[in-house]
Amino acid sequence: MRHDRSPDGDLPPVAGPHLHVLSVVSMGLLAIFLAAVLALVVADVGYTDWETVVGLFRSREVMAAIRLTAVTSTLTLMLVVVFSVPAGYALSRYRFPGHTLADTVVDLPIVLPPVVIGVSLLVFFTTAPGRWIEGMGFRPHSVAAIVLCQFFVAASYAIRSAKAAFDSVDRNLEHVALTLGCTRAQAFRMVSLPIARGGLIAGAIMAWARAVGVFGPLMVFVGSIRMKTEVLPTTVYLELTIGRIEVALAVALVMLAMAFIALAFIHWLSSGRRWWGL
Amino acid sequence: MVASDHLPARCGLLAVLVAGLIGLWACGKDEPAPELRLLCYVGGTMRPAVEELLRIYEEKTGQKVELDYGDSGTNLIKVEMRRWGDLYVAHDPFLAPLMNKGLGTQGWTVAAISPVIVVPKGNPKGITGAADLARPGLRLGLTDPEYSTLGHICPVIFDKVGLRAEIEANVDTNMRMGGQVANAVAVGNLDAAIVWNAVAHLRADKLDTVDIAPPFLPDPDVDVVTSATFGEVDMSYIKVFIATLESSRHPRAARACAEFIASPEGKAVFARYGFSPVRESDRGRAAAAGGPLRLYCGAGLRPAVSEIVQAFAAETGVVVECDYAGSGMLMSRVKLQREGDLFLPGDVWYLDQIDKEGLVESRTMVTYFVPVMLVQKGNPKGIGTLEDLTRPGVRLGLGNPDACQIGRITEQILTKNAVDMEAIGKNLTFHSVTVNELGLQVQTGRVDAAIVWDAIAAYYADSCDTVPIPLAQNEISRVAIGVLRFSEHKEMAGRFVDFAAGENGKAIFARHHYRVEPPA
Structure with missing residues (x-):
C-alpha cells in the first residue's frame, strides 16, 4: 500500500486530472460516490433542524454519550495500535507452524456480524474463565466492557492492514539497514515503520471508525444504560425506537462532525515526513 | 533521515488530547455512586x-x-x-x-396494549378503518409474523374484516419491530401500518391514529396463539x-x-x-373473583408451579401472582400480612402451624418431596452415606431450618440417624434460605454436597450427581396447597387448587420430576 508521498520523496508528484478515458471514468465514479454520500447527509440535515441539534448539547444524557464515545473509541484505538502493529509485523515477517490458520483467524471477527461478537462475549462470561475475569473486578456495565466490544470488532481491520503494509515494504531495504549496522529493532523503527506508515494509519483510521460505530454487540453485552454505557450509536437506536427520528438524525450529524474532525486530525498528524512519535 | 520539525509539536498535541480525554472521563465520574x-x-x-x-x-x-x-x-x-x-x-x-x-x-x-392503524399526519389517504386497508395501491406496513406478537394478530383482524387476501396484497414491508414500521409511515415511505397504541402515541406529533373497530379485534374466548417458546398468549x-x-x-x-x-x-x-x-376483570370470567390471586409458594416448587400458573392463566384468564421463598419465611409473611389466597409450602407442617390460628380454609395434597444428597458430577468426594457428610474436608450446604422445609427436614434426618452434629457444623459452608440455592452451590462447585429435594436434584441432573438416602433413614415431605381463610376469592382459589391437583397440574409436576404419588 503506497502513500501518496513516499518518505524519501523519490516518487514523481501526483498529477492533476487530464482528459482521457481513465481520468474521466475514475473522476466520474468518484464524483458519483461523493454526491451519493452528500445526498444522504443533506437529507439528514433536511429532516432535522438546528434547534434539535443545539438541544442535544443541553441534554446531560447526550453529552455523556458523546464523552463516552470519544473516550472509549480513543482507548480502543490505542489498544488496537498496541496490538495490531506488532501482530501485523509478525504475520508479515515470520513463518511459523499454523501461520495460515492464524492469518484466517485474524479475519474471523470481520466476517462475523458484530452482534455475534456480543452474544459470544455474553456466553463467554458465563464460563469458568469468564467468571474468573469477572471475579477480578471486570464488570459488564463498564467502560472496559465497551472497549472490549469495540476492540473485537475493530482489531482485525488494523491487523489486516498492518500486515498488508509490512508486506509491501521491500525487505531488501531492511537487509541493507542491517548490513549498515542497524539492529533488528532499529531496522524496524527506522526503515520498515516509516515505509509502512501509510498503511498503518489507514488501518488505525478504519479501526477507530469501526469502534465509533459499534452498536450490535454493545446492545447485547453491555446494554444501554443512560449516563453509564450509552454511546452515540446507542442513542441513535434509542431515539428511533421511540420515534424521535429528527433527534436520531441530529445525533447522527454530531457523530458525522466528530468523525470529520477526528479524521482531519489524524490526516494532519500523519502529514509529516516521519512516523510521528517514533 | 532527519527528524521532522513539527514532530515535538505534534507529540505535544497528542499528549494534550489524551490528557483531555482522560479528564473528560474523570469528570463523567463526579457523582459518587450511592450504596444501592x-x-x-x-x-x-x-x-x-x-x-x-x-x-x-x-x-x-x-x-x-x-x-x-x-x-x-x-x-x-x-x-x-x-x-x-x-x-x-x-x-x-x-x-x-x-x-x-x-x-x-x-x-x-x-x-395493556392494543393494535391501531397509524397514518401520516393529516391522514392524506382518508383511511377510516381496517376495511380501508384493502384499498388497491395502498402501501401497508406490518410487523413480522415470525418475530412479533402483533404479526400474529394482524391476520386475525384481516380475517374478521373479511378482506385478508386484499389487505395482504397491499403489504409493502414486514419489519421486525412496530417502531420501525411506524417510523416508515412517519417519514412517508408507507401510507399506513398497524402498530400498538403506545407505539403510535410516542409519535403523535408525526402520525394520526385510526382505531380498529372492536368487532374486528381478537376475541378473548377464541383467539389464542400458541408458540413453542412462549406458551399460550391471549391475543385480545x-x-x-x-x-x-x-x-x-x-x-x-x-x-x-x-x-x-x-x-x-x-x-x-x-x-x-x-x-x-x-x-380489572377478564370480561366477566374472573369478575366474580375480583383481582388476581396471590399464591405463597415454597421456592423448591417453583419450576412446576410457574408453569401451572401460566397454564391456569391461559385456561381461565386469571392471573396468579406468586411469592416464592423458603416456606418458613412465607409462613411468617402469611401470619403477619393476613392477605393472599393460597399457601403452598414445602410440607403440610406449615399449614398445621398457621391453622392453629384458624387460617386454613381447606387443603389438598399435591406432591411429595424425597430428600437426597446432591454431589458434584462423578462424586469426587465419594459420598455414599449420611455419615460421609461428617468427614473432614467435605464442604457442606444445608438449608436453614427456620427459613425453609429442606432445612427443617435435614435436621430431622440427621438427628434420627444420630449423625455427629458437631462435625456437620464444622463442614457447613453454606446455610441457605431456599432449596434452590443449594443446587446452584453444588453446580458451581462452592460446596461438595448438599441435601435437597429429589425434584431439585433432577433439575441439576446434567451437572451434578444424586446419592439417594435409604428410605428407612429418610423423611418424606408431604406437600399440600391450602386456601387461606382470609382469601377474598375463595371460589377462584378453589378452581386453582382443582387445576393444580388435577390432571393438568399432575402432568406438569411429573414433567418437572415431582412425585405425584408417595414413594413406595
Missing part, C-alpha cells in the same frame, strides 16, 4: 413511561434505578446470561419464558408487566419499586403514554 442502585431492563416502547415513573419514584424515595433498554427478547437473553439486575419490564409474551426459566420471581400487570389482551428478577441482590428494594410502578399512580402514568388500562 437497582437495574431495570426495559423494552423499547415502555421506555418513556418507565423513565418518568422512576424519576417520580426517585424523588419520593431517593432510590436510584438505572435502566437498560433494548428489545424485550434481547433483554431476556441478557437477564439469562448475566444473572444480574433487579427488574424487567416488557409486554406479552415475555413473562412466560421469564418465569419458566426461573429468572423472574414475581410479575405485576401494569398496562396483550399485557405490559414488570417482574422482579431472581438475580436481584436487593429483592426488597426491587419489590418496592415494582409495587410502585404497579400502583394506581404508576398505571396512570402508563395511561398518559397511550397504553390501554389493565382489565
Whole structure:
C-alpha cells in the first residue's frame, strides 16, 4: 500500500486530472460516490433542524454519550495500535507452524456480524474463565466492557492492514539497514515503520471508525444504560425506537462532525515526513 | 533521515488530547455512586413511561434505578446470561419464558396494549378503518409474523374484516419491530401500518391514529396463539408487566419499586403514554373473583408451579401472582400480612402451624418431596452415606431450618440417624434460605454436597450427581396447597387448587420430576 508521498520523496508528484478515458471514468465514479454520500447527509440535515441539534448539547444524557464515545473509541484505538502493529509485523515477517490458520483467524471477527461478537462475549462470561475475569473486578456495565466490544470488532481491520503494509515494504531495504549496522529493532523503527506508515494509519483510521460505530454487540453485552454505557450509536437506536427520528438524525450529524474532525486530525498528524512519535 | 520539525509539536498535541480525554472521563465520574442502585431492563416502547415513573419514584424515595433498554427478547437473553439486575419490564409474551426459566420471581400487570392503524399526519389517504386497508395501491406496513406478537394478530383482524387476501396484497414491508414500521409511515415511505397504541402515541406529533373497530379485534374466548417458546398468549389482551428478577441482590428494594410502578399512580402514568388500562376483570370470567390471586409458594416448587400458573392463566384468564421463598419465611409473611389466597409450602407442617390460628380454609395434597444428597458430577468426594457428610474436608450446604422445609427436614434426618452434629457444623459452608440455592452451590462447585429435594436434584441432573438416602433413614415431605381463610376469592382459589391437583397440574409436576404419588 503506497502513500501518496513516499518518505524519501523519490516518487514523481501526483498529477492533476487530464482528459482521457481513465481520468474521466475514475473522476466520474468518484464524483458519483461523493454526491451519493452528500445526498444522504443533506437529507439528514433536511429532516432535522438546528434547534434539535443545539438541544442535544443541553441534554446531560447526550453529552455523556458523546464523552463516552470519544473516550472509549480513543482507548480502543490505542489498544488496537498496541496490538495490531506488532501482530501485523509478525504475520508479515515470520513463518511459523499454523501461520495460515492464524492469518484466517485474524479475519474471523470481520466476517462475523458484530452482534455475534456480543452474544459470544455474553456466553463467554458465563464460563469458568469468564467468571474468573469477572471475579477480578471486570464488570459488564463498564467502560472496559465497551472497549472490549469495540476492540473485537475493530482489531482485525488494523491487523489486516498492518500486515498488508509490512508486506509491501521491500525487505531488501531492511537487509541493507542491517548490513549498515542497524539492529533488528532499529531496522524496524527506522526503515520498515516509516515505509509502512501509510498503511498503518489507514488501518488505525478504519479501526477507530469501526469502534465509533459499534452498536450490535454493545446492545447485547453491555446494554444501554443512560449516563453509564450509552454511546452515540446507542442513542441513535434509542431515539428511533421511540420515534424521535429528527433527534436520531441530529445525533447522527454530531457523530458525522466528530468523525470529520477526528479524521482531519489524524490526516494532519500523519502529514509529516516521519512516523510521528517514533 | 532527519527528524521532522513539527514532530515535538505534534507529540505535544497528542499528549494534550489524551490528557483531555482522560479528564473528560474523570469528570463523567463526579457523582459518587450511592450504596444501592437497582437495574431495570426495559423494552423499547415502555421506555418513556418507565423513565418518568422512576424519576417520580426517585424523588419520593431517593432510590436510584438505572435502566437498560433494548428489545424485550434481547433483554431476556441478557437477564439469562448475566444473572444480574433487579427488574424487567416488557409486554406479552415475555413473562412466560421469564418465569419458566426461573429468572423472574414475581410479575405485576401494569398496562395493556392494543393494535391501531397509524397514518401520516393529516391522514392524506382518508383511511377510516381496517376495511380501508384493502384499498388497491395502498402501501401497508406490518410487523413480522415470525418475530412479533402483533404479526400474529394482524391476520386475525384481516380475517374478521373479511378482506385478508386484499389487505395482504397491499403489504409493502414486514419489519421486525412496530417502531420501525411506524417510523416508515412517519417519514412517508408507507401510507399506513398497524402498530400498538403506545407505539403510535410516542409519535403523535408525526402520525394520526385510526382505531380498529372492536368487532374486528381478537376475541378473548377464541383467539389464542400458541408458540413453542412462549406458551399460550391471549391475543385480545396483550399485557405490559414488570417482574422482579431472581438475580436481584436487593429483592426488597426491587419489590418496592415494582409495587410502585404497579400502583394506581404508576398505571396512570402508563395511561398518559397511550397504553390501554389493565382489565380489572377478564370480561366477566374472573369478575366474580375480583383481582388476581396471590399464591405463597415454597421456592423448591417453583419450576412446576410457574408453569401451572401460566397454564391456569391461559385456561381461565386469571392471573396468579406468586411469592416464592423458603416456606418458613412465607409462613411468617402469611401470619403477619393476613392477605393472599393460597399457601403452598414445602410440607403440610406449615399449614398445621398457621391453622392453629384458624387460617386454613381447606387443603389438598399435591406432591411429595424425597430428600437426597446432591454431589458434584462423578462424586469426587465419594459420598455414599449420611455419615460421609461428617468427614473432614467435605464442604457442606444445608438449608436453614427456620427459613425453609429442606432445612427443617435435614435436621430431622440427621438427628434420627444420630449423625455427629458437631462435625456437620464444622463442614457447613453454606446455610441457605431456599432449596434452590443449594443446587446452584453444588453446580458451581462452592460446596461438595448438599441435601435437597429429589425434584431439585433432577433439575441439576446434567451437572451434578444424586446419592439417594435409604428410605428407612429418610423423611418424606408431604406437600399440600391450602386456601387461606382470609382469601377474598375463595371460589377462584378453589378452581386453582382443582387445576393444580388435577390432571393438568399432575402432568406438569411429573414433567418437572415431582412425585405425584408417595414413594413406595
